[in-house]
Amino acid sequence: MRVLRDNGLTIVLLLLFAGSIAGQWLAGWHVAAEDAQRHHQLAMSLSAYTSSPEFLSSVFENWESEFLQMSAYVVLTAFLIQRGSAESNDPDAQPRDKDLDKQALKPGVPTVLRWGAMWRALYARSLGLALFALFLISFVIHWTQSAQVAAQNAIEHGEVPLSRLAYLGDPQLWFESFQNWQSEFLSTAVLVVLSIFLRQRESPESKAVAAPHSETGS
Structure with missing residues (x-):
């Protein structure tokens, strides 16, 4: 089909x-x-x-790190280069998205590009903004649900629970976040570097199998 x-x-x-x-x-x-x-x-x-807070906290703890990694990757690859990587722009190529006001006149372009300079500027960054917004939403849900779990545990042990705002400075929240963030950034860096030397046939995330190691971009 x-x-x-x-x-x-x-x-x-x-x-x-x-x-x-x-x-x-x-x-x-x-x-x-x-x-x-x-x-x-x-x-x-x-x-x-x-x-339950236990389930929701664990789910959004992971989503948070994924959306942070994707938003950072989309934005950083717009202006940082790794020569030879399939995941990087070619530093010697002409910018793909310059003169958007002229490109907006071409047939088939997204209609929003014809709405004016402000809309073009916003749309030109919409993917990174959307991913970062999803990161913020996931982080807030992770934070509030993790705070609830911590409060329940404190009550069970006869302790005074922290407020949600106070929990924002608790090491437990940041331990949960950083343990995921570090793995996301490491895996992305590994992909960037490995794509210089290794190939995956027919994948758009890889250079052509016969491409030289010095070729940049897929």
Whole structure:
């Protein structure tokens, strides 16, 4: 089917996402049930676990790091170069997106480019802005849900829980964030460097198999 051929990458990635988050959901519920049993507490139902701070915090903790990595990557690759990498612009090539006011007159361009200079400037940065907005939303949900988990743990141990605002300065929140951020930035740097010397046939994330190592861009 043409729909599957034209959208296969998105469909497969979303199916992999659905399977992965379902696995996290079920495995996390079992872990929470085992923890409740060890503390002689009543275990949550699966539906209750779905909206629990424990589950939501773990989900958005990961989403936060992914959207941060993608937004940083999209923006940094716009003006930083790694010669020889498939993930970099060619420093010797002409800028692709200059003279947008003239390019806006070409047939088939996005209509927003014809709305004026302000809209062109905004649209020209819309991908990075959207990804950064998704990072901020994910971070806020991770922060507030993690604060709830910490407050529950504090109450169980007879301690005074921190407010959500105070929890923003708690090492636990930043430990959860930085442990994911560092892996995202490392994996991106590894991809940038490996794509100089290694190839994946027919992938747009790779240079052509026969391309010289010094060739930059895919």
